[in-house]
Amino acid sequence: MSAILGAALRTSLGNTAEQILERVAAGERAGGPNPLFEGETYACPWVAPVPGEPSRSPHARFLSRIARFAMDAAAELSPSATGDRLGLYTAVGGLRAHWDAFMPAFEKQNADLRGAWGKGFRLLHPFWMLQHLSNNSQALLSMQLDARGEGQCFGGAKAGAEALQSAHWALEAGVIDAAIVVAYDSFIEPECLVEMAARGAAATVKDPPPAYTPGACGVVPGEAAAALLLVRGAGLAVREAADGGSGLPSVDTLLRVAEGPPVDLIDGAGVAQPDFDAAERSALAERHPKAGWQCSQSALGFMGAPTALVQAALLDAQIRGGACASALGLSAAAPGLAAALRVEASQPRD
Amino acid sequence: MSSAAKVVITGVGVVSPFGFDRQSFEAGLRGHRSTVGPIRSFDARTFPTRVAAEVPVRSIDAEWLSGHLPGAPVGAWAEQGWLRDRKLAFACMAAAEAWRQAGCRVHEREAALSIALGLEQALLEDFAPALEDGMRLAHGEGLRYRAPVDLAARAIGDQLGLTGRVTVHTSACAAGALAVAQGATLIERGVTSIVLAGGADSMVNPLGVGGMARLQAPSPRAERSACRPFDARRDGLAIGEGAALFVLEHAERAASRGATPLARVRGWGSSQDGHAATKPLPDGSAAARAMRLALERAGRPPGAIGWLNAHGTGTPLNDPAEARAIRSVFGSHADDLPVSSLKGAIGHLMAAAGAVELAASVMALREDLLPGTAHHEELDPECPIRVIAEPTQAPVELVLSNSFGFGGQNASVLLERCA
Numbered sequence: 001m002s003a004i005l006g007a008a009l010r011t012s013l014g015n016t017a018e019q020i021l022e023r024v025a026a027g028e029r030a031g032g033p034n035p036l037f038e039g040e041t042y043a044c045p046w047v048a049p050v051p052g053e054p055s056r057s058p059h060a061r062f063l064s065r066i067a068r069f070a071m072d073a074a075a076e077l078s079p080s081a082t083g084d085r086l087g088l089y090t091a092v093g094g095l096r097a098h099w100d101a102f103m104p105a106f107e108k109q110n111a112d113l114r115g116a117w118g119k120g121f122r123l124l125h126p127f128w129m130l131q132h133l134s135n136n137s138q139a140l141l142s143m144q145l146d147a148r149g150e151g152q153c154f155g156g157a158k159a160g161a162e163a164l165q166s167a168h169w170a171l172e173a174g175v176i177d178a179a180i181v182v183a184y185d186s187f188i189e190p191e192c193l194v195e196m197a198a199r200g201a202a203a204t205v206k207d208p209p210p211a212y213t214p215g216a217c218g219v220v221p222g223e224a225a226a227a228l229l230l231v232r233g234a235g236l237a238v239r240e241a242a243d244g245g246s247g248l249p250s251v252d253t254l255l256r257v258a259e260g261p262p263v264d265l266i267d268g269a270g271v272a273q274p275d276f277d278a279a280e281r282s283a284l285a286e287r288h289p290k291a292g293w294q295c296s297q298s299a300l301g302f303m304g305a306p307t308a309l310v311q312a313a314l315l316d317a318q319i320r321g322g323a324c325a326s327a328l329g330l331s332a333a334a335p336g337l338a339a340a341l342r343v344e345a346s347q348p349r350d
Numbered sequence: 351m352s353s354a355a356k357v358v359i360t361g362v363g364v365v366s367p368f369g370f371d372r373q374s375f376e377a378g379l380r381g382h383r384s385t386v387g388p389i390r391s392f393d394a395r396t397f398p399t400r401v402a403a404e405v406p407v408r409s410i411d412a413e414w415l416s417g418h419l420p421g422a423p424v425g426a427w428a429e430q431g432w433l434r435d436r437k438l439a440f441a442c443m444a445a446a447e448a449w450r451q452a453g454c455r456v457h458e459r460e461a462a463l464s465i466a467l468g469l470e471q472a473l474l475e476d477f478a479p480a481l482e483d484g485m486r487l488a489h490g491e492g493l494r495y496r497a498p499v500d501l502a503a504r505a506i507g508d509q510l511g512l513t514g515r516v517t518v519h520t521s522a523c524a525a526g527a528l529a530v531a532q533g534a535t536l537i538e539r540g541v542t543s544i545v546l547a548g549g550a551d552s553m554v555n556p557l558g559v560g561g562m563a564r565l566q567a568p569s570p571r572a573e574r575s576a577c578r579p580f581d582a583r584r585d586g587l588a589i590g591e592g593a594a595l596f597v598l599e600h601a602e603r604a605a606s607r608g609a610t611p612l613a614r615v616r617g618w619g620s621s622q623d624g625h626a627a628t629k630p631l632p633d634g635s636a637a638a639r640a641m642r643l644a645l646e647r648a649g650r651p652p653g654a655i656g657w658l659n660a661h662g663t664g665t666p667l668n669d670p671a672e673a674r675a676i677r678s679v680f681g682s683h684a685d686d687l688p689v690s691s692l693k694g695a696i697g698h699l700m701a702a703a704g705a706v707e708l709a710a711s712v713m714a715l716r717e718d719l720l721p722g723t724a725h726h727e728e729l730d731p732e733c734p735i736r737v738i739a740e741p742t743q744a745p746v747e748l749v750l751s752n753s754f755g756f757g758g759q760n761a762s763v764l765l766e767r768c769a
Contacts, residue, residue, distance in 0.1 A: 062627060084639055088622055092520055094499050105560070113556055117396040121560035129561035130627060130756070134468075134499075134520035134701075141758025142622035148636050150620045150643065151759070152528050154466070155499035162517050169535060175619075175643060197480035244459070244513030246504070335504065337515060 002168040003233030005178070008224040010069040010077035011300050012048040017317035024299045029210060030303060031220045036188050037264075043197035043204045047188045048222035048301025061127060062136045067092075070184040070225035074141055077229045078146030079178045081149075088151035089167045090138045093305035094186025113232045113315030131196065135316035141182060149176040157333035158240070159183060160226070160308035165238040167230050179230045186223035196221055202302070203272070208300040211272035212281065219272050222301020226309035235340045236312055237343035245336035248276050251283045254330065257340035262288045264324035267311050269332040272295030280330070288328065296329075309343050315343040357534040358611035358768060360604050361452025361597030363444035363548075364709045367403035367590055367696050369416060371447055373635030375706075376713045379721040382741050384695045385575050386588045391436070393556055398473060399563040400572040402554050403590035403697030410434050418443055419509075427505050437468055437702075440593035441502040441550035442509050448512055448546065452597035452609055461597070462514035462542045463501050464533040466525030466549030468701040502550055506595075514542060519701075523661075524755035525549055526594070527704025527763050531618035533598045543600040549705035550593035567665065570575070575725040577698070579662035579691035580669045580737045581590045582730040587663045590697020594705035613712045616650070616748065616766040619643025623758025629667050630758060641679045641750060641761040648748070648764045652680045655687060655764075657720045657744030659711050661754045662691020663698055672754065673733035688738045692722035704753035708763060711749040715767040 007017060012030030014020045030048035033039060039047070054068035063071065079086050104123040109116060125131065133139075135153045142148060150170045154162040160183035167179035187196060196202035196218075203218035210216065230236070241256035243249055248271060266284055271277060279295070296314055297303060303310060312330030320322055331339045366370065367385035368378030378385070385403040394400045407414060415433055419442055433439045454461070474739035503516045517532055519525040526549030533547030553562060562568050569576040577588035597609075604611055621639040623631040631637070661663060661672055677684045692707055699706050714720050722740040729737055746767070753761045 011554075050464065059627075064712070083624075084621070092499075105557075114393060115396055116393070116396075116556045121397070121556055123562075124564045126558055126564045126566075127628075129565045129567075133522055133756055134525075135522045135755060135757045135759055136627065138521065138622065138759060139627045140757065142624040143626070146624055148622045148624040148639070151622050152519065152527075152532070153521040153759070155518040156516075159518070166532070166535075169539060173647075175646075240515045242513060242515040244507060244511070286495065334500065334516070336513075 001234045001237045002171055003235040004228055004312060005231050006077045006229035008073035008227045009310060009313055010050050010073050011100040011310060012050055012222055013300055017313045018312060021317060029299050031207060031221065032177045034188065042193045044193040044202045044221055045206050046203060046208060049188050050223055061139050062131050062140065066184045066223050066225055067137050068187040070137060070182050070227065071140065071144065073225050074145060074161065074180060074182050074227040077180060077227055079229055081178035081179060082118045082146045083148050083179040085149055086145065086147040087167055087170050087179040088138060088142050088145065088147035089163040089181045090141065091163040091183035091305045092134065092153065093157060093159065094157050109290045122163050137182065145180060148178055158331060158337055158339045159303045159305040161238050161240060161331065161339035164308055164341065165318060167303060168238065173229060177306040180227060181230060181309060182227045183306035183309045184225035185306055186220035187302055187304060188223050193221060208272050211270040211295050212268065212277045216272040216277060219302035222303050224300065224303040224306045224310055226306040226313065228309050228312060235344055240337065240339045242337045247335060248335055249332050249338040251279045253310055253338045254280055255283050255287060257338045258284055258287050258328060260342060263291050263326040263328045265318065265327040266291045266293050267315060267329040268295040269292060269330040270295040271332055289309065304333060307333060308339060312341055312343055319343060319345055356601050357537045357598055357615040358601045358604050359596050359613045359615065359712060360599050360609040360611055361448035362612060362709050362712055363447030363595045364446050364706060365405055365440040366592040366706055367405055369406065370443060372709065375709060379710055379713065380719060380741060382722050382724065384574055384717040384724040386576050386697060389554060391624045392556055394559060397559055397563055399559050399568040401576050401588060403588055404554050405440060405591055410436060410439050415439065419446060427508065432505065436552040436591060437550045437593065439501055439506040440552065442505055444548065444593040444595040445506040445510060445546060445551065448597050452607045455595060458544055459511045460514050461505050461512055461544040461546050462536055463507060463512055464517045464529045464545055464547040466519040466529040466701045466705065467502050468500055468551030468553065486685055521759045522755035522757060523703055524699040524753045524759040524761040525704065527708065527719055527751065527753040527761040528620060530596060530615065530705060530708060531761065531763055534615040534618065537598060537600050543603040545598045546595055547598050548593065548595035549702040551702040552591035553589050553609060553700055554591045559589060577694045577721050578725045579664045579734045580673065580693050580730055581726050582728045584666065584669060587665055587693065588697040590699040592699050592706050593702050594709045611768040613715050614766040614768055617644040617648030617764040619647060619762050620761045625758055627757050630671040630754060632671055634671040634678060636758065637672060637675035637754055637760045638678040640762040641675065644750060644762040644764045650748060653683045655748050655750050656744065657714055657749045657751060658687055658689045659751040660689050660691045661705050662693055664693055668754065669730065670732040672752065673735045676735050684735050686722050688742060688744065689735050690721050690723045690738055692721060694726060704761060708751050711751050711765050714746055714749055715765060718743060722746055754756040
């Protein structure tokens with residue numbers, strides 16, 4: 001296990017766990033028409049963006065908007081360890097083509113790409129390659145935070161859970177004294193909306209019913225960035241299980257990640273598919289009969305890679321606030337894979 | 351801190367510029383051949399970078415796939431054309447070979463998958479209809495975006511019927527090594543007892559070559575000797591492509607099913623430069639730390655290393671920084687420690703580099719043959735290490751392999767001979 005010493009978030013409902021919990025308690029759910037680009041022609045008319053814009057940054061050319069939010073969040077953390085003793089683990093939802101960067105290269109091309117260099121590839125920005133590098137944020141964060149210890153970058157919808165787990169293992173091995181884990185993802189991009197709608201994962205109506213309610217018809221595509229500061233100690237554990245399926249994980253897989261002593265609170269996977277939702281609730285109720293139920297992804301929108309970090313921050317805040325003594329956060333974002341994090345009373349923060 | 355030395359490699363699969371399997375890869379290294387040459391898989395004549403180390407196939411179609419992935423239930427992946435993507439095809443081929451060599455069967459399907467993947471963009475050929483329509487599809491409709499970074503993992507999983515967890519590594523040029531390190535960690539931690547780990551990449555396409563050319567990272571010379579690691583006349587890297595996958599197992603599991611251990615994953619370490627996004631830390635101190643951590647995990651002193659498989663990109667900045675790191679870690683032993691870089695022979699395989707180069711390390715341990723450094727003729731005085739230019743017969747017990755990625759991510763993996 002590791003202990004959460006600090007958390008910084010950028011979500012559709014706020015930048016701290018307390019802000020988010022207060023707004024959710026007041027009945028808010030993130031979602032609305034797409035403010036980021038012309039969204040009327042897309043099948044997903046309802047999205048949950050992080051409001052506002054990230055700070056101006058000299059690294060803007062290297063990072064997407066949501067990645068810059070992640071840099072802002074990470075800058076709020078105050079690790080006592082630095083340099084070789086501060087590890088850095090990042091989780092990126094996915095690398096997605098950005099049309100604005102491609103257009104100069106493709107506008108005048110022949111279909112068979114004859115003469116490709118002169119017809120456009122020479123117009124690529126000199127740093128285009130670096131701008132799309134998979135570990136840009138890792139590099140820039142290591143500079144910003146003076147984090148030079150062990151670290152890794154992970155990709156995909158459950159990358160946040162992977163990053164948390166790897167940070168924990170490095171802490172336990174004693175190769176670092178503190179770890180910063182940063183995750184970000186955004187599904188509010190044209191190609192994601194197309195793909196999520198096509199496979200039925202995202203709702204194609206305005207103001208869709210939330211997960212675990214009748215009529216749930218898919219998630220609201222969202223985005224988030226999160227940064228956690230971890231140290232050795234008790235409080236946070238991560239577990240994963242897989243079944244090799246190409247769709248949502250089976251109930252058995254969910255139960256495997258939910259193993260352990262019964263908890264007081266469960267933050268559900270929030271897939272918003274009625275059959276899966278019902279099976280999830282039923283199975284978890286048997287294993288954790290006294291647990292209350294909430295769903296941060298239903299309130300915040302589908303977050304992808306940072307889900308585990310956001311859940312960890314929220315559940316940790318709820319435990320500190322006395323709402324519960326232990327909690328389980330579930331995620332079913334990747335095909336055939338389920339992840340869970342268990343949060344218990346952790347070390348007091350400085 | 352000492353690794354319990356539980357993790358062994360029982361299967362190795364390689365697709366490289368030398369050919370489509372491990373045998374051709376090892377033969378190429380033994381023969382000290384170089385694969386850098388004119389790009390053939392697309393018309394690169396007008397590009398500033400016109401040479402690369404290509405896997406010897408111009409284009410991958412259904413017929414080619416059926417010949418090179420026989421019997422593999424790749425089904426929809428091939429039908430829908432996904433496997434025409436070079437790195438996906440290479441990943442599947444290397445995975446199949448490793449799986450076969452390890453003698454894996456139904457019971458091994460619980461294996462976890464820890465894979466490194468290169469830069470993922472839309473399938474290039476899908477742009478063709480969009481171009482014919484005058485870029486009407488400006489919002490991406492109809493294009494198959496390879497946005498899921500776990501695409502190769504899913505293809506391999508489907509191909510082999512894997513049911514274990516999947517981890518995708520995106521640490522650029524350090525990703526392949528970190529994928530293997532992560533696989534070993536999963537086994538050491540008792541999360542699983544078998545992992546398929548490695549990496550695949552190909553930047554040999556107009557976007558990859560064009561992007562690298564704009565960055566001015568490749569050598570400006572369109573020559574076979576484009577990449578000259580640690581050489582005084584070096585002037586850039588050569589782009590390569592390929593894949594390497596390994597079956598990693600708990601030693602007891604391997605023994606119980608009669609699998610032959612080929613090498614032991616003894617230690618690993620990683621670090622960040624924290625210096626710049628575009629160039630390495632000049633004093634090599636962070637890279638040195640990754641090497642030291644690998645040695646510490648292995649519980650071995652620097653003097654026990656018999657060969658160092660360097661990152662050695664042949665760029666002006668990487669090589670001296672790495673040399674300083676090696677000197678820092680090994681001290682006077684650096685005068686005797688044989689160091690090689692494979693990148694003069696096979697190019698820089700980016701996310702697959704660490705994995706493919708580890709396959710060479712397995713060969714070195716099994717054959718007591720240290721690959722040479724192609725196109726290295728005159729050691730740069732700024733690189734005070736012992737670079738071996740020619741393949742060298744020498745018994746080795748421990749090999750250290752370095753992978754230092756863009757953005758200053760460093761990884762070192764230590765392999766040990768299996769008795």
